[in-house]
Amino acid sequence: MTEQTEPGEAKQASLKPATPKPPAAKTSPARRPTAEAGAAQVAAAKAAPFTKAVPAKKAGSRAAPAAVAEALSRAERAGAAAAAPGGDAKVLQLDPHRMDKAGTELTTDQGIGVEDTDNWLRAGPRGPALLEDFHGREKIMRFDHERIPERVVHARGSGAHGYFQPYDSSLARYTAARFLTDPGARTPVFVRFSTVQGSRGSTDTPRDVRGFAVKFYTDQGNFDLVGNNMPVFFIQDGIKFPDIIHAVKPEPHNEIPQAASAHDTFWDFVTLQPETMHHVIWLMSDRALPRSFRTMQGFGVHTFRLVADDGTRTFVKFHWTPVAGVHSLVWDEAQKISGKDPDFNRRDLWESIEAGVYPEYELGVQLIAESDEFAFDDIDLLDSTKIIPEEVVPVIPVGRLVLDRNPDNFFAETEQVAFCVQNIVPGIDFTDDPLLQARLFSYLDTQLTRLGGPNFAQIPINRPLAPVRNHQQDGFHQDDIPLGQANYHPNSLGGGCPVVPGAGGGAFVHTPEHVDGIKERKRSETFADHYSQATLFWNSMAAWEKQHIIAAYRFELGKVEHLHIRERMVEHLNNIDHQLAVAVAAGIGVPAPAAGRANHGRMSPALSQAAMPGSTGVLGRKVAVLVADGVEAGSVQAVQAGLMDAGAVVELLAPVDGAVTTSSGEALPVTRAMNTVASVLYDAVVVADGEAAVDLLVNDGYAVHFVAEAYKHAKALGVLGTGDRLVQAARLPVFEPSDRVAGPSSKPAAGALDGVVFLAPAGDADTGFLAELITAIAAHRHYDRPVDGIAA
Amino acid sequence: MTTAQQDVIDTLLGQHQQVKMLFAQVESADGDHRQELFTELVGTLALHESIEQLLVHPLAEQELPDGDQVVPPRLAEEEDAKQALSALYELGVSAPEFEGQLAALRDAVSAHAEAEEELEFLRLREVTDPGELTRMAEVVASAQALLAQHLQAAGGQAPSPLAGPPDQVFERVRDLLGKADGSEVQR
Numbered sequence: 007m008t009e010q011t012e013p014g015e016a017k018q019a020s021l022k023p024a025t026p027k028p029p030a031a032k033t034s035p036a037r038r039p040t041a042e043a044g045a046a047q048v049a050a051a052k053a054a055p056f057t058k059a060v061p062a063k064k065a066g067s068r069a070a071p072a073a074v075a076e077a078l079s080r081a082e083r084a085g086a087a088a089a090a091p092g093g094d095a096k097v098l099q100l101d102p103h104r105m106d107k108a109g110t111e112l113t114t115d116q117g118i119g120v121e122d123t124d125n126w127l128r129a130g131p132r133g134p135a136l137l138e139d140f141h142g143r144e145k146i147m148r149f150d151h152e153r154i155p156e157r158v159v160h161a162r163g164s165g166a167h168g169y170f171q172p173y174d175s176s177l178a179r180y181t182a183a184r185f186l187t188d189p190g191a192r193t194p195v196f197v198r199f200s201t202v203q204g205s206r207g208s209t210d211t212p213r214d215v216r217g218f219a220v221k222f223y224t225d226q227g228n229f230d231l232v233g234n235n236m237p238v239f240f241i242q243d244g245i246k247f248p249d250i251i252h253a254v255k256p257e258p259h260n261e262i263p264q265a266a267s268a269h270d271t272f273w274d275f276v277t278l279q280p281e282t283m284h285h286v287i288w289l290m291s292d293r294a295l296p297r298s299f300r301t302m303q304g305f306g307v308h309t310f311r312l313v314a315d316d317g318t319r320t321f322v323k324f325h326w327t328p329v330a331g332v333h334s335l336v337w338d339e340a341q342k343i344s345g346k347d348p349d350f351n352r353r354d355l356w357e358s359i360e361a362g363v364y365p366e367y368e369l370g371v372q373l374i375a376e377s378d379e380f381a382f383d384d385i386d387l388l389d390s391t392k393i394i395p396e397e398v399v400p401v402i403p404v405g406r407l408v409l410d411r412n413p414d415n416f417f418a419e420t421e422q423v424a425f426c427v428q429n430i431v432p433g434i435d436f437t438d439d440p441l442l443q444a445r446l447f448s449y450l451d452t453q454l455t456r457l458g459g460p461n462f463a464q465i466p467i468n469r470p471l472a473p474v475r476n477h478q479q480d481g482f483h484q485d486d487i488p489l490g491q492a493n494y495h496p497n498s499l500g501g502g503c504p505v506v507p508g509a510g511g512g513a514f515v516h517t518p519e520h521v522d523g524i525k526e527r528k529r530s531e532t533f534a535d536h537y538s539q540a541t542l543f544w545n546s547m548a549a550w551e552k553q554h555i556i557a558a559y560r561f562e563l564g565k566v567e568h569l570h571i572r573e574r575m576v577e578h579l580n581n582i583d584h585q586l587a588v589a590v591a592a593g594i595g596v597p598a599p600a601a602g603r604a605n606h607g608r609m610s611p612a613l614s615q616a617a618m619p620g621s622t623g624v625l626g627r628k629v630a631v632l633v634a635d636g637v638e639a640g641s642v643q644a645v646q647a648g649l650m651d652a653g654a655v656v657e658l659l660a661p662v663d664g665a666v667t668t669s670s671g672e673a674l675p676v677t678r679a680m681n682t683v684a685s686v687l688y689d690a691v692v693v694a695d696g697e698a699a700v701d702l703l704v705n706d707g708y709a710v711h712f713v714a715e716a717y718k719h720a721k722a723l724g725v726l727g728t729g730d731r732l733v734q735a736a737r738l739p740v741f742e743p744s745d746r747v748a749g750p751s752s753k754p755a756a757g758a759l760d761g762v763v764f765l766a767p768a769g770d771a772d773t774g775f776l777a778e779l780i781t782a783i784a785a786h787r788h789y790d791r792p793v794d795g796i797a798a
Numbered sequence: 799m800t801t802a803q804q805d806v807i808d809t810l811l812g813q814h815q816q817v818k819m820l821f822a823q824v825e826s827a828d829g830d831h832r833q834e835l836f837t838e839l840v841g842t843l844a845l846h847e848s849i850e851q852l853l854v855h856p857l858a859e860q861e862l863p864d865g866d867q868v869v870p871p872r873l874a875e876e877e878d879a880k881q882a883l884s885a886l887y888e889l890g891v892s893a894p895e896f897e898g899q900l901a902a903l904r905d906a907v908s909a910h911a912e913a914e915e916e917l918e919f920l921r922l923r924e925v926t927d928p929g930e931l932t933r934m935a936e937v938v939a940s941a942q943a944l945l946a947q948h949l950q951a952a953g954g955q956a957p958s959p960l961a962g963p964p965d966q967v968f969e970r971v972r973d974l975l976g977k978a979d980g981s982e983v984q985r
Contacts, residue, residue: 604942606939751901752826755905
């Protein structure tokens, strides 16, 4: 911040027209003068509009300073974690299975050399094909059977290897799980991120829940934490799982729509099953549109248990928090990405790891003493549609997850990895959460069909690092060769082996618990409140998050053909918040409801994305620099170098690929042609300086649209010198008094310059300018801009 | 325990976000919807300003070293906003001048909110006993519940306590809050 004012005095004293300060020497163009004294006061305080981009300010977040401090301490903890052995153990285990084709000769599956793989064996060059061609038949047979059933849900996924390392041994009081308590060891992991609804080949950026599944290859066996990027689920009892998934999936008669919840069956179901309301409002929020797998949280969803060596049990909720912060796309952008690059998130994950920008998450736990099981009078810990607000039970940081290696082969690893909720290690245990209990059955069961039999645990990616010895045998695709005569227990012919280690021998021991109940199909009455936490979520949102939620409900319900379903949803919304219901109704042709139940007014500031700005700045952010022949190379190259030094990915885009000729006649190589990409694939845009170049760009519809669209999507915009003519051509309210053709601007015009950084013509892109630009990009988005009237 | 743990500053900051959101919604709506959203806006502002005037501004005046300089301008801005709302109400949501005046009020309220947040609220957190701020949040919550009861008693029929000329709405809300627990709300 260049102009931090002292509370109470400087603000009051500087009641004069806003004038931007150097280093961005350009006067802010046509900032709309506001008559109101209060507006002028704050406008003056913000006299250097470029400082508006501080992450803490981006969202009007109530928790901003605390959030930044939290993000920095998270980074510090991660930085302080010492390197430890063990992280590559899984990679080493996979090595013998890796098949390197370099320097080899073509054979059949039987190892027989192939004479020719281009021509089927025929009776004469124009004669009939011979059945005898074992190579031809094998090749076609193998091809015909390449596909396996895709996952019923979470079919679309992307995976990565990495490791988990606890910060210290502080959890040892609570759990016997060594991977959570030994800071001297890294536990290898394989993580798979996914969407839920779409098919395996569907887009990465639908409005959807994201899977966040982690397989820990611990020395005590595999632990699978099969979570999502939202902390609650649609349903309370797993018996409703087929119903919710049938409803959200493409409709059965025409298999439409792909990768979308915006259709009648989904909304028909959720409006008839109000326990879905909390998860649905998360789904309508920006959480459903992660910018990157690197910028979304993960949650274990259920309440689990930690079990200490002495048998003490503690309820636990698992949280993954990305060090890069929680950041999202805007909906218009997400839809366009689905066309421009449906692999957007997969590519981002892959390229980040290849570039050494390793995605990193902090594991946090909420711990609740077993004796406090009933301490909360408004939630039941066994109800997966509820959270425990972080303000009530704090999230304690315990370790870090780093993803540092891409898979060698998508199918062998990412597709064949089999996550099972039942995979659990000593020191952790389940609870009676009825959704969790159903998942314990489902995940094991589904692998049988998908992976063709019971031996899927022998597939290399699924094999534990811990030794496997038992009397399970045979079945399709048995890879192991058990030795010996005894395949039963107890035995004497095998020396009694494998020996049952028993309790105290390091075996998993189910939590001893007294269970007493009447056998009946009945939901607990403590699960009955379906609205309070949806209200809590709504109350906790920043204004821009609320507006995105309203827009999302309007979009989704706007695609629902049956009016009675829309009306039913508005009634539910009225139980969440009256103003939300009124605002949504206004967009979908439904009458506004009368005031409903009172909003309880409670909030959990930690739920807002504004509370998680991250600490990695522009690391891994993609910046497009628009150039053309005649460009001033000096400032472009300074910006390019400065951003890359800070860890950003910078691409020079020109009307055509190759190189552009700079104003001084040099060749400046470009990264790619502008029309092969789009602004939606970048986090920020910089417009280059140079009269001749800008002449070309203002007459290039792609370039004009590129700038307008990036601005509309609230992205940082760097304008170098005469590049401001392109901004003018894009009709941005930076220069216009209003973003609308007629009438007042749609939002405070003071926000028009948020995240827009100017450099004077022929100016020097010095460290001051770069700092402003980097701050603007690191803030991710600038949602207070008036953008409603921008055509893009 | 309930899973609620917030102070009155959280509550007010949340209302600022709500007000900002409502301004945007009123602006983009038409006809009856705009009227409904405008009514919501008036009611929300009335509740919000009343809470501030009954609880937080007096606290700030007392606790902040420059309280006597910070608070009076805020009160004046709140009075201006009430007048502007009344003028908008008189105009009617379909008047041609409505949008322009609404935008001016929106900018003023936004600036007012920002000044409050930076000069008053976040600093209050540093100098006030957290328990006091939490207690105030509870008072506000019970007052809101009382208000909701009145709204429901009205059963959606006119006149709702939040409908009508803004100065009257402000007065009714202030009365209701005062009644919520007179001694407590009045500090």
